[in-house]
Amino acid sequence: MPIFEGSIDIDVPIEAVFAFHLDTRNVPSVTPPTQQVTEIEGTFPLVLGAEVQMMIRQDPIPTAQPWKIRVTALEEPTLIVDELFDNPNFVHFIHTHRFAPNATGGTTLTDHIDWEMPNSMAGRMATPIAKGILEKVFTARQERTKALLEAEHAGSV
Numbered sequence: 001m002p003i004f005e006g007s008i009d010i011d012v013p014i015e016a017v018f019a020f021h022l023d024t025r026n027v028p029s030v031t032p033p034t035q036q037v038t039e040i041e042g043t044f045p046l047v048l049g050a051e052v053q054m055m056i057r058q059d060p061i062p063t064a065q066p067w068k069i070r071v072t073a074l075e076e077p078t079l080i081v082d083e084l085f086d087n088p089n090f091v092h093f094i095h096t097h098r099f100a101p102n103a104t105g106g107t108t109l110t111d112h113i114d115w116e117m118p119n120s121m122a123g124r125m126a127t128p129i130a131k132g133i134l135e136k137v138f139t140a141r142q143e144r145t146k147a148l149l150e151a152e153h154a155g156s157v
Contacts, residue, residue, distance in 0.1 A: 001092065002127065004113040004134050008142040011106040012153045018077035018099050018107075020149060022046045024069075027054065029148060032140035034059040048074045052082075058133060065089065089130075092116040109145065111138050 010017055020026055022045035028037045035058050042052030050071045055064040066087070073081035077099055084093035098110040117123035117130060 001114055001116045002131055004115070004131075004138055005110065006135075006139055006142060007108055007110040008146055009102055009104070009106055009108050010146045010149055011104060012149045012156055013105065014077050014099050014101050014107045016107075016153055016156070017109060017145075017149060018080075019045070020145070021080055021097055021099075024052045024054070030141045030144040032137060032144070035137055036064070038064060046071050046074065046080065046082075048072075058137075069095075089117065089126075090115055091118050109142060111142065113138065 024042060024046065025040050025044060027040065031037050035056060037054050037056050039055040040052065041054075043050035046052070048071055052069050054067045054069075056067050057064040067084060068086050069082040069084055071080065072083050072094075073079055073096075079099070080097040082095050082097075084090055084095075087093070093115045094113070096110075096112040096114075098108075098112065100108045100110070102108045113134065115130075115134070117127050
């Protein structure tokens with residue numbers, strides 16, 4: 001099963017970084033231009049068991065796909081786990097967000113994603129493409145989250 005994991009240090013206190021991630025409506029503000037997120041519906045701020053639906057369009061695919069996630073673990077201010085469900089493109093997709101205070105008083109954000117596409121010819125062919133897209137999208141999201149939060153909370157650390 002493929003895994004993506006990436007970490008970034010954000011010079012903002014852990015409580016603020018965690019709170020930002022509790023509101024899925026923030027996703028479009030950190031999403032790279034190759035992906036568009038629309039129609040976000042759900043419970044905000046997130047709570048254990050909350051479900052959120054988003055429509056996501058990934059270049060070069062011309063139509064948006066529904067992404068339905070459910071929060072399966074939440075420990076304030078260190079952990080959010082969301083699982084994708086009811087999605088034909090992935091048979092397994094678990095996104096673990098870990099938040100840890102770092103030595104400078106800021107936060108280390110780690111995204112860990114366990115995922116798997118269907119075990120079909122199309123799924124096996126699409127897996128390397130999806131792997132590259134996921135790595136680019138989540139690396140960009142981390143960088144955009146850092147820039148946005150550090151600008152918003154300048155001088156807080």
